[in-house]
Amino acid sequence: MAGTSVSGIGSNIDTQAIVKSLVDSERAPKQTQINNQTLKATTSLSSIGKIQAALDAFRGALETMKNTASFSGLNGTSSDEKVATVTTGTGAAAGSFSLVASQLATASKISSKVYAGGASTVINAGATPTTLSIKQGSSTYDVSIPGGATLQQVRDSINSQYANQGLSANILTDAGGSRLVLTSSNTGVGTDLTLSGNSGLETGTSVLAPPQNAKYTLDGLVMESKSNTIADAVSGVTVKLTGVSATASGASAPTASTITVAASNANLKSSVKGFVDTYNALIKAANAETQVTTNPDGSVTSGALTGDASLRSMLSAVRTELNAMGGSGQLKSLAQFGVKTDQKTGALSIDDKLFDAAAITNASDINGIFTGDTGLLARMKTATDSFALSKTGVFAARSASLTDSLNDLKKQQDTLDSRMTSLQLSLTAKYTAMDSLVARLRAQSDSIMTTLNALNNPKSD
Numbered sequence: 001m002a003g004t005s006v007s008g009i010g011s012n013i014d015t016q017a018i019v020k021s022l023v024d025s026e027r028a029p030k031q032t033q034i035n036n037q038t039l040k041a042t043t044s045l046s047s048i049g050k051i052q053a054a055l056d057a058f059r060g061a062l063e064t065m066k067n068t069a070s071f072s073g074l075n076g077t078s079s080d081e082k083v084a085t086v087t088t089g090t091g092a093a094a095g096s097f098s099l100v101a102s103q104l105a106t107a108s109k110i111s112s113k114v115y116a117g118g119a120s121t122v123i124n125a126g127a128t129p130t131t132l133s134i135k136q137g138s139s140t141y142d143v144s145i146p147g148g149a150t151l152q153q154v155r156d157s158i159n160s161q162y163a164n165q166g167l168s169a170n171i172l173t174d175a176g177g178s179r180l181v182l183t184s185s186n187t188g189v190g191t192d193l194t195l196s197g198n199s200g201l202e203t204g205t206s207v208l209a210p211p212q213n214a215k216y217t218l219d220g221l222v223m224e225s226k227s228n229t230i231a232d233a234v235s236g237v238t239v240k241l242t243g244v245s246a247t248a249s250g251a252s253a254p255t256a257s258t259i260t261v262a263a264s265n266a267n268l269k270s271s272v273k274g275f276v277d278t279y280n281a282l283i284k285a286a287n288a289e290t291q292v293t294t295n296p297d298g299s300v301t302s303g304a305l306t307g308d309a310s311l312r313s314m315l316s317a318v319r320t321e322l323n324a325m326g327g328s329g330q331l332k333s334l335a336q337f338g339v340k341t342d343q344k345t346g347a348l349s350i351d352d353k354l355f356d357a358a359a360i361t362n363a364s365d366i367n368g369i370f371t372g373d374t375g376l377l378a379r380m381k382t383a384t385d386s387f388a389l390s391k392t393g394v395f396a397a398r399s400a401s402l403t404d405s406l407n408d409l410k411k412q413q414d415t416l417d418s419r420m421t422s423l424q425l426s427l428t429a430k431y432t433a434m435d436s437l438v439a440r441l442r443a444q445s446d447s448i449m450t451t452l453n454a455l456n457n458p459k460s461d
Helices: 015-066 153-164 265-290 309-323 352-370 376-383 394-456
Strands: 075-078 084-088 095-103 107-111 130-136 139-145 165-175 178-187 193-197 206-209 215-220 221-225 229-234 239-241 256-261 293-294 301-302 339-341 346-352
Touching: 015 265, 015 309, 015 376, 015 394, 075 265, 084 256, 107 193, 130 153, 139 221, 153 165, 153 178, 153 394, 165 229, 178 193, 193 221, 206 229, 215 256, 221 229, 239 256, 265 346, 265 352, 309 394
Parallel strands: none
Antiparallel strands: 075 084, 075 256, 084 239, 095 215, 095 256, 107 178, 107 206, 130 139, 130 193, 165 178, 215 221, 229 239, 293 301, 339 346
């Protein structure tokens, strides 16, 4: 046949094509099974991974909201943010306070002696490593300085090893040379930095700035703090000092700033919206993996987790808590203050008019529905615990099972490939032997025919 590749020299039969056809025919059923199962497992594993990520994000947001005072409707403000900023947390109560900041908390800063050779000065001229010990309070941080190390390399080593411990090293250079400057993010009295060891850097050090506490008065009470972030002076209120109170021209004392904690319906609404958005993100992720799509030809394509029992169970647990009554006030459900559920998608939305009206007179009821050990936030987190555990949770177990299935399918694929290779080698050997036999028979046939033809031909005179 025209265009046919002939691999059987003796038989003029395309034995390679025959072998390939036989091998492909043998492989096809099992290969189709492996491909289909692999595609299904891979798609399901990917979808479950997306649900796990969405669930983790949902639970993380619930935990954050549960640990803040945003649902209380309280908002903290400062009359002068150049002096202090304010945030409210759990336990905050409405009130106002007079603040005067006279001193900010600062960190220890020390300097080595000046090295005339600059940043490239060799600190350890020997072959044996030396040690620079940096001490702060009860903590000691050792820096090994190998032979030939320069001042710049010592700086880089300190920053790479101890940046997470709050230490920072820099090099300051002027006409006289370079010096190593160490500072810390830890502030307050008692956090002095000192150097020791046998590197040479510990000699000739000088204190550039001693650590000091923040000093301030709150409603006339004189107070101190090791940090500029003051989280315990007022219950549930964190004050961050940003500057020293200024003294007006002609005044004998600094001007006090006013710290105010007051009800804010806008803050409460923002918190409820945050919950709605967090919940909707989880529902959207679930809908995406369970969506059933009708194709142009009328056929239907189901999502990877359509009808999945685990996902249905998780969503049912969440919706049960969403619809449960809570709180101890007049308002006990989300619908009563304007949070509605879309019957088609399951997503939540806020009716602004209903919410604003409810928040004016029942802000504490809204707070009570969401917060506390039996509030909606805590209940939803508890309801999803069994699904979200990283090793023993429902989705983690599903992921592990699918991963095991994919590993088994990989082994089946390897076994199939090995068996098909053996089959191809076996068939090739058999067809090669057949081709050789045909070639020998054809040669014998040709020889016999030549002899017979010679006998049948009359001899010429």
